[in-house]
Amino acid sequence: MRARTGRVAAVAGSVVLAGALVGGVGYTVVSVRDADRAPEQPTWRFPAAAKAEPDAKPASGLRALFLPFGTDGYNRGPDLAEFGPDAAFSGAQATALSKESVKELPAATRREMEKLIDKQRIQGMGMRSYVVGRESYNKVDAITFDVTLTRLADRTAVRRMATSFNTYLDATDVFRRGPEIKGHKGVRCFLTPKGGDDELGGAFCTTSVGDVLVNVTADGPGPLDGDFVAKFFAAQLDRIDDPGQSV
DSSP states (O other), X not given: OHHHHHHHHHHHHHHHHHHXXXXXXXXXXXXXXXXXXXXXXXXXXXXXOEEOXXXXXXXXXXXXXXXXXXXXXXXXXXXXXXXXXXXXXXXXXXXXXXXXXXXXXXXXXXXXXXXHXXXXXXXXXXEEEEEEOTTTTTSSOOEEEEEEEEEESOHHHHHHHXXXXXXXXXXXXXXXXXXXXXXXXXXXXXXXXXXXXTSXXXXXXXXXXXXXXXXXXXXXXXXXXXXXXXXXXXXXXXXXXOTTSOO
């Protein structure tokens, strides 16, 4: 158990560091999901986020770009801290949340990251959590997906952030390169190391679509099915690429 905990901690640390290197945006959802909070004591302190409406009602902005709940068995997943499985944030709220995600860095580094976050000029952020039931996955286990869509004012910055994050993960000896994403040339996910069947596996997928940074994290019993993760990521990207949706 101790070895397993150490491996998971090392992987999580690498992801947090990589997120900080690209300005603190994108894997904010990881910090939200894993935040240690005392009972009745939320970690996040800024104006309340606007909870997303059910998919049955018309969606707009970033919310319209999420894969709808119920698609191919992708249902509402675990709560993302106090925000529930589906939340939307204004630019100011997303900026505050991104700064919160780097607060554990050394003071000097944190200040630099906060300056970078301010320069990002975040326009908005949406987060959504999915769970895929056993029948849809491998008839034995379930897998969860957390998706973050972050809109920035500068499209070049979005591309640079996605490239930097993927380059970092590719350069480490911690992550395995997953399969390429069908219909999206050059895009792929990264998988955590193979472990025993009783260990949790993870995947991290990042790319840019126009002015939107797209981040997907997946968790499930290891070894995680890379092809299944790639299928979900492709479906999410196809949703954003749909000509009927505005980016």
